[in-house]
Each structure stands twice: as structure tokens, then as C-alpha cells.
Amino acid sequence: MTGSNILGKLFGRSPIGPIQEHMQIANQAVQLLPDLIRATTAGDWDTAGAVHKEIERTERDADKLKRSVRRHLPKSLFLPVPRSDLLSLVSMQDNVANTARDVAVIIMGRNMCFPESMQDSVLAFAEACAATAGQALLAIQELDELLEVGFSGREVKRVEAMLKELDKMERRTDKMAAGLRAQLFRIESELPPVDVIFYYQILSLLGNVADEAEAVGDRLQVLMAK
Amino acid sequence: MEVIAQHGTLFLALACLFGFFMAWGIGANDVANAMGTSVGSRALTITQAICIAMVFEFLGAYLAGGEVTSTIRQGIIDPEVMAGHPELMVYGMLSALLAAATWLMIASLQGWPVSTTHSIVGAIVGFAAVGISVDAIHWEKVGGIAASWVVSPVIAGIVSYSLFMSVKYLILDTDDPFHRAKRIIPVYMWLVGFMIAMVTLLKGLKNVGVKLDMGLGGEFANAALASALIGLLVAGFGALLMRRIKEVHNEQNRFYSVERVFAVLMVFTACSMAFAHGSNDVANAVGPLAAVASTIQSGGVISAQSAMPGWILMVGALGIVVGLATYGWKVIATVGRKITELTPSRGFAAELGAAGTVVIASATGLPISTTHTLVGAVLGVGFARGIAALNARVIGSIFMSWLITLPAGAALAVIFFFTFKVIFAF
Numbered sequence: 025m026t027g028s029n030i031l032g033k034l035f036g037r038s039p040i041g042p043i044q045e046h047m048q049i050a051n052q053a054v055q056l057l058p059d060l061i062r063a064t065t066a067g068d069w070d071t072a073g074a075v076h077k078e079i080e081r082t083e084r085d086a087d088k089l090k091r092s093v094r095r096h097l098p099k100s101l102f103l104p105v106p107r108s109d110l111l112s113l114v115s116m117q118d119n120v121a122n123t124a125r126d127v128a129v130i131i132m133g134r135n136m137c138f139p140e141s142m143q144d145s146v147l148a149f150a151e152a153c154a155a156t157a158g159q160a161l162l163a164i165q166e167l168d169e170l171l172e173v174g175f176s177g178r179e180v181k182r183v184e185a186m187l188k189e190l191d192k193m194e195r196r197t198d199k200m201a202a203g204l205r206a207q208l209f210r211i212e213s214e215l216p217p218v219d220v221i222f223y224y225q226i227l228s229l230l231g232n233v234a235d236e237a238e239a240v241g242d243r244l245q246v247l248m249a250k
Numbered sequence: 251m252e253v254i255a256q257h258g259t260l261f262l263a264l265a266c267l268f269g270f271f272m273a274w275g276i277g278a279n280d281v282a283n284a285m286g287t288s289v290g291s292r293a294l295t296i297t298q299a300i301c302i303a304m305v306f307e308f309l310g311a312y313l314a315g316g317e318v319t320s321t322i323r324q325g326i327i328d329p330e331v332m333a334g335h336p337e338l339m340v341y342g343m344l345s346a347l348l349a350a351a352t353w354l355m356i357a358s359l360q361g362w363p364v365s366t367t368h369s370i371v372g373a374i375v376g377f378a379a380v381g382i383s384v385d386a387i388h389w390e391k392v393g394g395i396a397a398s399w400v401v402s403p404v405i406a407g408i409v410s411y412s413l414f415m416s417v418k419y420l421i422l423d424t425d426d427p428f429h430r431a432k433r434i435i436p437v438y439m440w441l442v443g444f445m446i447a448m449v450t451l452l453k454g455l456k457n458v459g460v461k462l463d464m465g466l467g468g469e470f471a472n473a474a475l476a477s478a479l480i481g482l483l484v485a486g487f488g489a490l491l492m493r494r495i496k497e498v499h500n501e502q503n504r505f506y507s508v509e510r511v512f513a514v515l516m517v518f519t520a521c522s523m524a525f526a527h528g529s530n531d532v533a534n535a536v537g538p539l540a541a542v543a544s545t546i547q548s549g550g551v552i553s554a555q556s557a558m559p560g561w562i563l564m565v566g567a568l569g570i571v572v573g574l575a576t577y578g579w580k581v582i583a584t585v586g587r588k589i590t591e592l593t594p595s596r597g598f599a600a601e602l603g604a605a606g607t608v609v610i611a612s613a614t615g616l617p618i619s620t621t622h623t624l625v626g627a628v629l630g631v632g633f634a635r636g637i638a639a640l641n642a643r644v645i646g647s648i649f650m651s652w653l654i655t656l657p658a659g660a661a662l663a664v665i666f667f668f669t670f671k672v673i674f675a676f
């Protein structure tokens with residue numbers, strides 16, 4: 025006799041929890057990148073392989089969760105924020121994980137190791153990019169508190185402050201990337217040309233991770249502004 | 251006339267049986283909607299919810315159900331039309347009860363959306379229009395009832411929206427929500443106490459046989475003052491309960507402690523919800539029983555004035571309690587499991603908005619659906635951006651339940667009516 029209970033049917037599954045979990049997984053993939061670079065510069069390819077596997081697995085988990093969030097967001101749901109904003113938020117979070125995986129795939133596929141003079145700054149750059157993703161996660165983790173106050177008031181200001189910090193961190197990674205590219209340009213003629221192409225590519229992909237983390241924050245701001 | 255003299259006791263027994271069956275169905279199924287919100291938001295355990303439901307459904311039916319019962323009994327049909335044939339009234343009300351109860355059973359088993367109120371009203375209109383005459387029905391009254399079915403969820407939605415907005419601005423969106431909650435929540439508790447006391451004093455005391463006079467002149471002023479005082483008592487009691495809740499730090503959710511304070515408030519709104527449900531849904535289940543009883547006791551005279559015997563509401567209240575004990579608790583558990591996304595700060599706003607609307611409808615004698623009103627209230631909180639995800643398709647299924655339940659109740663009632671007529675003609 026329970027099928028007729030209108031009230032039981034009235035409540036849909038909240039997308040907020042799964043979206044937060046999705047960002048957590050995406051961030052996990054990014055946080056593994058500095059470990060991967062550290063292992064390659066140390067020449068420890070066993071560890072690097074294990075980290076790479078871990079990144080691949082995390083990215084797959086993120087994909088699975090992304091599809092589940094989408095499946096549970098049918099058009100008929102009545103949500104406190106526009107459905108399209110939530111869907112594109114998930115896509116952007118997913119980009120973060122995808123790019124992290126792309127970095128890992130290239131590094132492992134080419135047994136890549138940056139020239140010794142660059143190693144420290146590349147690691148610092150990777151760590152700064154990972155920190156940017158971490159900051160985006162912090163902001164996303166405020167989603168349930170935002171819901172609690174109905175996406176308004178003090179909580180919005182609080183999240184906006186976090187997003188400002190996220191912007192700042194992303195700008196820092198931009199500067200670091202520019203410095204690294206200049207450094208690479210100075211020594212590129214002494215290096216195998218194909219390697220150089222991929223060094224540039226890794227630098228740009230790492231920068232993309234930070235860009236995409238910032239895009240997650242931007243989407244969150246749009247979502248709050250409505 | 252002779253039929254009533256001959257079979258009076260049998261009719262009364264049948265009416266009691268059908269009325270009890272109907273009330274049992276409500277207790278088994280419908281109460282879950284009223285109590286499920288409290289269980290789902292973890293403000294109450296299932297056992298607590300059942301205890302509250304038993305006590306307050308009973309009180310609501312007994313103290314505030316009289317007006318709705320009398321609408322069903324004598325508001326929809328014109329008793330004058332049947333003055334010469336009281337047995338028609340008896341057959342009709344018996345078939346209305348049986349039709350509504352049967353339809354509820356079938357629909358519930360099939361998982362179709364139904365409403366007790368709609369099936370009873372549909373059944374009464376059905377047997378009267380087809381079995382007696384189209385003029386036997388007070389159509390303007392029926393029109394008013396139908397309008398109230400649309401208006402009540404909307405009003406409940408507006409009230410809940412306002413309640414949740416007030417919570418947002420007064421408590422949640424402040425520097426220290428926890429202490430604000432403790433200071434402001436007693437006001438909402440006062441509102442619950444005032445509302446129930448007011449309806450009880452204005453509508454219920456005549457059933458118990460107590461007359462209240464505080465020398466203020468005017469029944470309303472007396473009741474308002476007494477209710478305000480009772481509200482203060484309720485708020486004081488609530489404040490005492492809230493003192494036990496201490497603020498704990500929770501990294502995952504900074505509003506964890508605040509919600510625990512709201513959970514105390516939800517115990518009170520759950521009581522008001524059960525009271526409201528008892529005063530309306532139970533009352534309309536026993537309305538036909540009251541009509542049969544008064545016709546038979548007056549020896550076949552269909553009177554519009556006779557007072558409503560208290561034992562009739564007792565039958566309804568008992569039916570609910572038995573329904574809860576035998577089956578309802580399972581349904582409450584199931585509904586509760588599906589409503590886990592509702593936190594106490596929202597659940598209370600929905601419950602109070604719905605309970606207030608239903609109680610006012612009960613006081614004015616309008617039979618409405620508690621479940622539909624509660625759905626309207628929840629959507630109201632949703633419009634205030636308070637709930638993560640609501641299934642908007644449910645609104646469609648409410649309209650479907652109107653479209654299906656009314657004709658189904660009416661058709662079944664017509665069939666039963668002519669069956670009774672044939673059986674007792676010999």
C-alpha cells in the first residue's frame with residue numbers, strides 16, 4: 025500500500041552531495057600529479073607507474089559519478105538553482121580530472137623527465153596547480169551550507185571570498201607557467217626537439233588544470249548569483 | 251419509515267463497521283503522509299511518531315472534527331428533499347462509506363494516487379445526484395469545497411514559504427544561528443500552541459461539554475486570551491526542552507547544531523500536523539456514519555439540527571489508532587526513508603504551514619486533503635530555495651487523483667446505493 029504515497033514520491037534525490045563527492049574525486053586526481061612528477065625526477069618508475077594507475081582509476085570513478093549525477097537530474101526535478109548550471113558544474117569538475125589524467129598519460133607514455141635545471145620549479149608549479157584545485161574543492165564543499173541558507177546572504181559572501189582566493193591562486197600559476205616557458209625557451213636548443221614539444225605541452229596542460237579549477241569556481245558563482 | 255424501524259440496528263451496525271473500516275484505512279495509509287516528514291527529517295523516531303499520531307489524531311478528531319463531519323452529514327445534500335424517505339439517506343450514506351473505503355483499498359493496493367476526502371465527497375455527490383435527484387445537492391456548497399481543494403495547497407504553500415523565509419532571515423543567515431535559533435524558536439512554538447488551543451476552544455469544547463468564560467465578553471476574545479496563555483505554556487515547555495541541546499562543532503556541516511534545535515520544534519509541529527489531520531480527514535470519514543446514526547436515532551426524521559454524538563468521532567478516532575497500530579507504522583517507516591533530504595528547519599515550516607491551513611479549513615467545515623495541503627506546503631519551501639530536489643511530477647498526480655477519484659467514488663456509490671435499495675426492498 026506504499027506506492028500511493030504522494031509525499032514519498034515528492035522528494036527527489038539531492039544532487040548536492042554527489043556533486044561535492046565528484047569534485048572531491050577530481051581533486052584527488054590532481055593532488056597525485058606532484059607525486060607523479062616527484063617520482064619521475066627521482067627516476068623511481070615503479071612508484072610513478074603506481075601513481076599513474078591511481079590517477080587513471082580516480083578519473084574513471086569521476087566519470088562514473090558524473091554519469092550518475094546526470095542520470096538523477098531529470099528535467100522534471102524542481103531545484104533551488106537552475107538544472108543547467110548544476111549540469112555544467114559537473115562537466116567542469118570532470119574536465120579537471122580529465123586534464124590531470126592527460127598529464128599523467130603523456131608523462132608515463134614518454135617516460136618523461138624534465139631537465140635538471142627546471143625540476144624544482146616544475147614541481148612547485150604542479151603543486152601550485154594542485155593547490156588551486158584544492159581551493160575549488162573547498163568552495164564546492166560549501167554547497168550544502170549554501171543550500172541550508174537558501175543560496176543567500178552571509179554564506180554567499182563567504183563563498184565569494186573563497187572564490188576570490190581561488191582567482192588569486194590561478195593567477196599565480198599563470199605567472200609560474202610564463203616563467204617556466206621562458207626558462208625552457210632559453211635551453212630548448214640544447215634539448216631533443218620532440219622532448220621540448222612535450223615539455224611545452226605538459227606545462228600548458230598543468231596550467232589548464234588550474235584554469236579548469238577556476239572555471240569550476242566561476243560556475244559556482246553564476247549558480248549563486250541567480 | 252418501516253424499513254428504518256425494522257432494520258435500524260442493522261443499519262447502525264453496518265454504518266459503524268464501514269466507518270471504522272474507512273478510518274482504519276486512513277490510519278493505515280494516510281497518516282503516514284502527515285507523520286512521515288517528521289520521521290524522514292529524523293526529528294522523531296517511528297515509535298515517537300506513532301505515539302504522537304495516536305494521541306493527537308484522536309484529539310483532533312474529537313475536539314475539532316465536528317464542523318467537517320457536519321458538512322459531510324448535512325452540508326452537501328439537502329435533507330429536505332429526502333424528508334419522506336429517510337431510508338434513502340441511510341442507503342446513500344452507507345454506500346458512500348463503502349464506496350470510498352473500497353476505492354481507497356483498490357487504489358492503495360494498485361499504487362494510484364488517492365485522497366480520502368475526495369473519494370468521500372465524490373461518493374456522496376454521486377449517490378445523491380444519480381440515486382435521488384440532481385437538485386438534492388447543494389451545488390454552491392460543493393463548488394466551495396472543490397475550490398478549497400485548489401486553494402488549500404496554495405495557501406499552505408504561501409504560509410510555508412513565508413515561514414521558511416522568516417527562518418532564513420531571523421535565524422540561519424545570522425552571525426550566530428545557534429543562539430538565535432534558541433531565542434526565536436519559542437515564538438514558533440507559541441504559534442503551534444495558540445493555533446491548536448484556539449480551534450479547540452472555539453470548536454471543540456462543546457463536544458466535551460465545557461463552557462469557557464473569562465468575562466471578556468464575546469466567545470472569540472475569551473478564546474484568544476486563553477489560547478495566548480496556553481501558547482506561552484507550550485513555548486515555555488519547548489524552551490526547557492531546547493536547553494538540553496548543546497552546540498557541538500561539526501566540520502562537515504556548520505548548521506548541524508542549529509538543525510538539532512529545529513528538531514525540537516518539529517516535535518511540536520508534528521503534534522499540530524496529527525491534530526490537523528485528525529480534525530479533517532478523520533472527521534470526513536465518520537460524517538456519513540453521523541448522518542446514518544442521527545436519522546435512525548430520531549426514528550426516521552432527517553434533522554439538520556440534531557447535535558452530533560461524541561461516540562461517533564470516537565469510532566473514527568479508534569479506527570485510526572487501530573489502523574496505525576496494525577499497518578500504518580510500516581508505511582510511516584517507508585515514507586520516512588524516502589524523505590531524508592528534508593532537514594528539520596524546512597520540515598517544520600512545511601508542517602506548520604500545512605497544519606495551520608488544515609486546521610482553519612476544519613474550523614470552517616471544509617473537507618480538504620491533508621496530504622495535498624502538505625505537498626503544497628513542501629513546494630512552498632522549495633520556492634524559497636530550501637529543498638535540494640523536488641519531483642514536480644507529483645503535482646500532476648494530484649490532479650490525476652482528482653480526475654480519477656471523484657468519478658470512481660461516485661460510480662461505486664451509485665452501484666452500492668441501488669444494491670442496498672434492492673436488498674432492503676423485500
